[in-house]
Amino acid sequence: xxxxxxxxxxxxxxxxxxxxxxxxxxxxxxxxxxxxxxxxxxxxxxxxxxxxxxxxxxxxxxxxxxxxxxxxxxxxxxxxxxxxxxxxxxxx
Numbered sequence: 001x002x003x004x005x006x007x008x009x010x011x012x013x014x015x016x017x018x019x020x021x022x023x024x025x026x027x028x029x030x031x032x033x034x035x036x037x038x039x040x041x042x043x044x045x046x047x048x049x050x051x052x053x054x055x056x057x058x059x060x061x062x063x064x065x066x067x068x069x070x071x072x073x074x075x076x077x078x079x080x081x082x083x084x085x086x087x088x089x090x091x092x
Contacts, residue, residue: 001044001060006075006089009056013050019081020048020074043070045058057089061066 010016014034021032021039029040037048044061057074061067075089 001062002064003058003060004067004071004091005059005089006057006071008078008087008089010055010082010085011053013041013055014084015055016055016078017048017050020077022048023077025068043061043067043073046070046074051084 008077012075016032017037018032021030021037024030024039024041031038032048035050037046039046039048043066047058047060049058055078058072059065059067059070059074061070069087071091075087078089
């Protein structure tokens with residue numbers, strides 16, 4: 001499994017974590033609290049953690065192609081929830 005992580009500065013991390021998990025809960029297996037979440041998608045697994053000043057997103061996928069698509073899909077969804085904020089995703 002390949003892994004990539006982004007720490008996204010935001011004061012609304014918990015809100016975005018919960019919105020993303022709720023959004024995908026009708027199609028995929030999800031677990032979440034206000035501070036942590038896990039989403040199992042066909043592309044791989046996303047683990048999220050909300051801090052007071054950042055949202056941490058850890059992604060795992062089976063290959064480079066899936067990981068690249070996964071990063072884009074997650075970032076696009078979070079950006080849609082944060083339409084009033086300009087988020088920065090720096091994947092490592």
